[in-house]
Amino acid sequence: MPRFECDKCGACCRGNLLVEVYDLDVWREPRLADSHISLWTRDMTRQTLMDELEQEGKCLIIAGGPHACRFLGQDNSCDIYPTRPNVCVAMQAGDDQCQESRRAEGLPDLKPLAG
Numbered sequence: 001m002p003r004f005e006c007d008k009c010g011a012c013c014r015g016n017l018l019v020e021v022y023d024l025d026v027w028r029e030p031r032l033a034d035s036h037i038s039l040w041t042r043d044m045t046r047q048t049l050m051d052e053l054e055q056e057g058k059c060l061i062i063a064g065g066p067h068a069c070r071f072l073g074q075d076n077s078c079d080i081y082p083t084r085p086n087v088c089v090a091m092q093a094g095d096d097q098c099q100e101s102r103r104a105e106g107l108p109d110l111k112p113l114a115g
Contacts, residue, residue, distance in 0.1 A: 002112035004094025010076030011101035012091055019063035021085045023053035026060070029083035036060035037067045 021032045063069035071079040094110045
């Protein structure tokens with residue numbers, strides 16, 4: 001199985017993929033609650049939002065479509081890397097989502113590490 005190393009292109013954070021945030025993610029990184037692009041949360045208090053997110057299947061969307069993740073820095077680094085959402089933790093360099101995101105940005109596929 002080939003191994004890949006992330007080259008920090010930022011394609012996965014630029015809105016090519018939906019980035020879903022769940023209640024556990026918001027508990028770990030509270031700034032996520034204010035970074036969503038979802039419309040259903042408009043005018044909700046923080047407590048109401050958290051109550052909604054605790055329901056199965058409810059999530060916030062913080063990136064997707066024309067919306068890049070607001071935590072993507074100018075240098076393509078993640079401003080909340082230690083507390084990033086679980087979906088971001090699960091993203092693997094070189095996997096199908098990675099390669100698809102790179103192609104959407106006009107970048108070549110990530111090449112496997114030699115050896």
